[in-house]
Amino acid sequence: MAKTTGAAPKLARALAIVLGTWELNNGRSATEQIPVRLRAWDGSEAGPHDAPLIEFTSRRALRRILWAPGQLGLSRAYVAGEINAHGDIFAAFAALSSAGKFAEPGPFSPLTPRELWTLVTTGVRLGALGPNPAPPPEEARVEKHGRRHSKKRDAAAISHHYDVGNDFYRLVLGPSLVYSCAVWSDAEAGLDAAQEAKLDLACRKLGLTPGMRVLDVGCGWGSFALHAAGRFGVNVVGITLSIEQAELARKRVAEAGLTELVDIRVQDYRDMTDGPYDAIxxxxxxxxxxxxxxGRYVAQLHGLLRPGGRLLNHAISWNAGPTEDDPDSFIPRYVFPDGEMLSLGELVVALEGGGFEVLDVEALRRHYALTLRAWVKNLEEQWDDAVRLTSDGRARIWRLYMAASALGFEGGLTGVNQVLLQKAGGEEPPLRLREWTAG
Structure with a gap:
């Protein structure tokens, strides 16, 4: 039986302060002000009995939080294995993300002097004070590669996320090796079928016909290029900044017998000069x-398209209103360094301002939640293999980020949209959308 006294009640106070749910003299103990059940390193427990269980396996976890009181400290402790979420990761993250400061988009507000003092004195009582522990090795360090969104730094950011092992990605994504939102006919369709449906939908929206020249920007492991060339007979140039992605994509192209139709390059989109393309x-x-x-992105793609050519821009959007980027939150530190989610409105304004006409916008928010849950299932079912292929920390990162992202899509915090556009000139598009997307 878990101990009901010990470190856990004091730890509950520290967690309540960090979450922003702690209130002094409100008649409720700290254990009643946290949304999870806590288990401390000494076996003691505190918090609601029916809540998801979060375990602090070491005082070092609290020390990390003392040095970085917010999402960053908690993230570092989780990645390092000093915090464990037992059972349903979705339930645990939903409980934490709905509480206090975690429920508010944007950077964490700093602790008040009283909160900081209480947090430090709690750390003293629990014996957690000490030097700031080194961050887990999986934490991104892209700032040493120059200014944000320079070509060198973008290449480093892409490498951080994508060059973690093709076998690891195959385990998570399944045989389709598609790392974007699938399109589900229903929740039981299956991941592979849903990804094939997405690839087919993209090709039909672009109006691909044999002999067309197509550019795939951010081609990943070549899945769209393979589908477009193999099913629609087009010539595809796929570009990526990930060396590991390019190597596997080229191998897949050769195995499919499509080397005459598909060219995979390690190249920045800003360096592309071999237009025009019929579709992008x-x-x-x-x-x-x-x-x-x-603006440069839009201008570059516009310049690479022939008159009348189509662009399909499939992107995650931020739906929660204006907010500031927080470089010390989990996603930029561990998942997508320098990534920026725009609102759908911002993106469409930029695309129209760059000379494109919007033909169609399709929202796929619910589809991405289903996709992410399928990826989490793949990861959890093959956990030991995932750790062997990368590291325990990397597997933890992907589990947390995909589960958190699924909840973000389900709650409407984020969305994902396919925006179909056309450059002026050439033939007019069909009058009705269904005429170019019918299977």
Whole structure:
């Protein structure tokens, strides 16, 4: 039986302060002000009995939080294995993310002097004071590569996320190796079928016909290029900044017998000069572009398209209103360094301002939640293999980020949209959308 006295009640006070749920002299103990059940390193427990269980396995976890009181300290402790979420990761994260400061978009507000003093004195009583522990090795360090969204730093950011092992990604994503939102006919369709449906939908929206020349910006492991060339007979140039992605994509192209139709390059979109292309797909790439480079991105793709050519821009959107980027939150530190989610409105304004006509916008928010839950299932079912292929910390990062992202889509905090656009000139598009997307 868990001990009901010990470190846990004091730890509950520290967690309540960090979450922003702590209130002094309100008639409720700290254990009643946290949304989870806490288990401390000494076996003691505190918090609601029916809440998800969070375990602090070491005082070092609290020390990290003392040095970085907010999402960053908690993230570092989780990645390092000093905090464990037992059972349903979705339930645990939902409980934490709905509480206090975690429920508010944007950077954490700093602690008040009284909160900081209480947090430190709690750390003293629990024996957690000491030097700031080194961050886990999986934490990104892209700032040493120059200014934000320079070509060198963008390449480093992409490498941090994507060059973690192709076998690891195959385990998580499944045989389709598609790392973007699938399109589900229903919740039971299955991940592979849903990803094939997404690829097919993208090709049909672009109006691909044999012999067309297509650019795939951010081609990943080549899945769209393979589908477009193999099913629609087009010539595809796929570009990525990930060396590991390019190597596997080229291998997949060769194995499919499509080397005459598909060219995979390690190249920045800003260095492309071999237009015109008849169509361009940008699926899950523009989130890496950043606000300051958005105009250049739009102008570059517009310049690479022939008159009348179509662009499909498939991107995650931020739906929670204006907010500031927080470089010390979990996602930029461990998942997508320098990534920036724009609102759908910001993106469409930039695209129209760059000379594109919007033909169609399709929201796929619920589809991405289903996709992410399928990826989490793949990861959890093959956990030991995932750790062997990367590290325990990396597997933890992906589990947390995908579960948190799924909840963000389910709650409407984030969305994902396919925006179909056309450059002026050439033939007019069909009058009705269904005429170019019918299977």
């Amino acid at each position: 797909s940008s699926i899950g790439m523009s989130e890496h572009v950043g606000r300051e480079q958005l």
